[in-house]
Amino acid sequence: MRLALEIALARAAGRLSRLAARGGGTTIPGRILDSLDPEAVGTLASKLPAGTALVSATNGKTTTSAMVAEILGPRVRLAHNRAGANLVSGVASTLLAARGAELGLFEVDEGALPDVARRVRPRAVCFANLFRDQLDRYGELESIAEGWRRAVAALPQETRVIVNADDPLLAQLTGEREGLVTFGLDDPSVARERLPHAADSKYCLVCGTPYDYAAAYVGHLGDFRCPNCGHRRPPLGIAARDIHLEGLERSTFELATPEGTTRVDLPLPGLYNVYNALAAASLALTLGASLDEVREGLGRFRAAFGRFERIAVGDKAVIVLLVKNPAGANEAIRTLVDGNPPRLAMIALNDDIADGRDVSWIWDVDFEPLFGGLERLVAGGARAEELALRAKYGGLAPDRIEVARPLERALDRALELTPAGGELVVLPTYTAMLALRKITAERGFVRPYWEEAAA
Amino acid sequence: MKIRIGHLYPDHLNIYADRGNMAVLARRAEWRGIGFEWQGIGPGEPLDPAAFDLLYVGGGQDREQALVAPDLAARGQALEEALSRGAAILAVCGGYQLLGRFYRDRAGVELPGAGIFDHHTIAGEGRMIGDVLLDCELQPDLRRPLAGFENHAGRTILGDRAEPLGRVVAGFGNDGRSGFEGCRRGRAIGTYLHGPLLPRNPWFADWLLAHALTGPTGEPPELEPLSDDLEADAQHVSAERARSRGGRGLS
Numbered sequence: 001m002r003l004a005l006e007i008a009l010a011r012a013a014g015r016l017s018r019l020a021a022r023g024g025g026t027t028i029p030g031r032i033l034d035s036l037d038p039e040a041v042g043t044l045a046s047k048l049p050a051g052t053a054l055v056s057a058t059n060g061k062t063t064t065s066a067m068v069a070e071i072l073g074p075r076v077r078l079a080h081n082r083a084g085a086n087l088v089s090g091v092a093s094t095l096l097a098a099r100g101a102e103l104g105l106f107e108v109d110e111g112a113l114p115d116v117a118r119r120v121r122p123r124a125v126c127f128a129n130l131f132r133d134q135l136d137r138y139g140e141l142e143s144i145a146e147g148w149r150r151a152v153a154a155l156p157q158e159t160r161v162i163v164n165a166d167d168p169l170l171a172q173l174t175g176e177r178e179g180l181v182t183f184g185l186d187d188p189s190v191a192r193e194r195l196p197h198a199a200d201s202k203y204c205l206v207c208g209t210p211y212d213y214a215a216a217y218v219g220h221l222g223d224f225r226c227p228n229c230g231h232r233r234p235p236l237g238i239a240a241r242d243i244h245l246e247g248l249e250r251s252t253f254e255l256a257t258p259e260g261t262t263r264v265d266l267p268l269p270g271l272y273n274v275y276n277a278l279a280a281a282s283l284a285l286t287l288g289a290s291l292d293e294v295r296e297g298l299g300r301f302r303a304a305f306g307r308f309e310r311i312a313v314g315d316k317a318v319i320v321l322l323v324k325n326p327a328g329a330n331e332a333i334r335t336l337v338d339g340n341p342p343r344l345a346m347i348a349l350n351d352d353i354a355d356g357r358d359v360s361w362i363w364d365v366d367f368e369p370l371f372g373g374l375e376r377l378v379a380g381g382a383r384a385e386e387l388a389l390r391a392k393y394g395g396l397a398p399d400r401i402e403v404a405r406p407l408e409r410a411l412d413r414a415l416e417l418t419p420a421g422g423e424l425v426v427l428p429t430y431t432a433m434l435a436l437r438k439i440t441a442e443r444g445f446v447r448p449y450w451e452e453a454a455a
Numbered sequence: 456m457k458i459r460i461g462h463l464y465p466d467h468l469n470i471y472a473d474r475g476n477m478a479v480l481a482r483r484a485e486w487r488g489i490g491f492e493w494q495g496i497g498p499g500e501p502l503d504p505a506a507f508d509l510l511y512v513g514g515g516q517d518r519e520q521a522l523v524a525p526d527l528a529a530r531g532q533a534l535e536e537a538l539s540r541g542a543a544i545l546a547v548c549g550g551y552q553l554l555g556r557f558y559r560d561r562a563g564v565e566l567p568g569a570g571i572f573d574h575h576t577i578a579g580e581g582r583m584i585g586d587v588l589l590d591c592e593l594q595p596d597l598r599r600p601l602a603g604f605e606n607h608a609g610r611t612i613l614g615d616r617a618e619p620l621g622r623v624v625a626g627f628g629n630d631g632r633s634g635f636e637g638c639r640r641g642r643a644i645g646t647y648l649h650g651p652l653l654p655r656n657p658w659f660a661d662w663l664l665a666h667a668l669t670g671p672t673g674e675p676p677e678l679e680p681l682s683d684d685l686e687a688d689a690q691h692v693s694a695e696r697a698r699s700r701g702g703r704g705l706s
Binding site: 132135136139140141142197200202203208210351357358359360361362363364382383385386388389390392393394398401403 | 466467469470471472474475478479482516517518519522582584585586604606649650651654655682685686688689692693696700
């Protein structure tokens, strides 16, 4: 009875939040419920007949969980925090809103993972990657890893753990748990020649010697091996082989699993999306999906908002690529430049808490391949000048750089520079992306993100 | 004219955009026709005290920092000799801590530093994270602001002989209470400010370049002025950030 009352109160708050135009009400109901009754999240989760699955990672958690939703959607009713509200409050809000759901599917913030896992006692947890990210907010990589290590140790014995074995830190922290599912890439033809500047876990976790990589794929993810003590990538249970990256349009790969092999045609670009698809496939298979369901679900997937999303603006198109940390930005840029190197780009750098107040990360991003092809860069956002300096000292001639702090002005200027029928590439940080979405929504080009999430 | 830079542990200590500081030194030298030579020095690799005009040590995550700390601690003598031959030093964050006398960790264990600066650092509860603004007076006619970002759990205590880099206008600084930030010993500067430090503080980048180019006894050369409007705007925004949301000091 008490829980029912709390739920009613919290749901009403969500409606109020939307009415007050404060956003989509994606976190407020949960925050209220959680403060009324900290046990409520666990109680609600325990009512889901098919249990709960969690996805956590520095990069790709929104895309990966959306892929899992696409695969499992036809089979089960989901409670899924699709709009990316991924703290305890967002999980609680989603549980409140999803009546009649059978399976909980949540992307979870790296820092919040231990707390969420403790409360919902998940049926499966997928650990997809750990990169340096917003050190002012998350602290150092090792402190997140330590939280995850403890969370894994505290999981119920029957919880299945799915891990990216190409990440040395994750492979180490999940250990040799019973029922562990490992996934990774197995195609050296798409490997990088060397580790990028901002590679993180590049020294052996056991003895400190630099790892030898038979293949380095994304950041420090790859087929690693310590030449001194032999610490190496564990055997892959599920692998992506024979990977073909086809410009900005799609990627295809062979998905090899213990249940058999299938060819996946993924309508998303970039090697990092192959990782996302592989993580999603591994989690979905663990939750009981068939190989056919995986292939079909991934085949009809559409980009999550802001992740290579195309927005039509009159006779022009805006391609939005969220950038939030060096590893993610490097891959977005690599994919962009491998496709069709743009001559015009807009980068929007904000420094709110959700972006990271410390903007130094932009210097760890390998922007140079992008700058090298630009005739014009429009720098926008609260820290536009810092971004412009990154470009200036990164070799872009100052007369090619325009600074417009207000995002609306930056967008208008960049659109003005875009030829008719052309495409404008925009790389915003998180809050800049939300702001740009609001601007394009007000002009009638996209729907607000909470409506998109409910669709 | 050319400047020779020795960058200590670039593969281990590179967390807060140390690469940005290097890019600024390289470009500002290049734009003035000054040659630029860069050499990375990893653990166990020799450091010739006569070979460099500027030595740089950046910041790292705890794990990487622990991997290089003993190696750096053993280089005190080589660094002293480089200083006496006229080299400048810039050490940021972890590098700044490691160049002090010692670092006392949470368990009370003291790890020796290179002893270049007269300070020691004690690991504390809670990190000091935020925008920072300093008021610096490196010489009587040069009073300028430095704007950056700090993120450190260590409290750095200056010794009686040590001179700070600047006075904290907004932010935490060395220990959150003394009101001072960084440490200066002649041409050697240590600081917690990253962000990175040099792009938005070009006057300081030029001060370092000039002093690195001076040699043991001479006067620093006059560097040709550059157009720094963008840099000035970035510094202004960063300084405003520190004033409105920088750390407020620890009790």
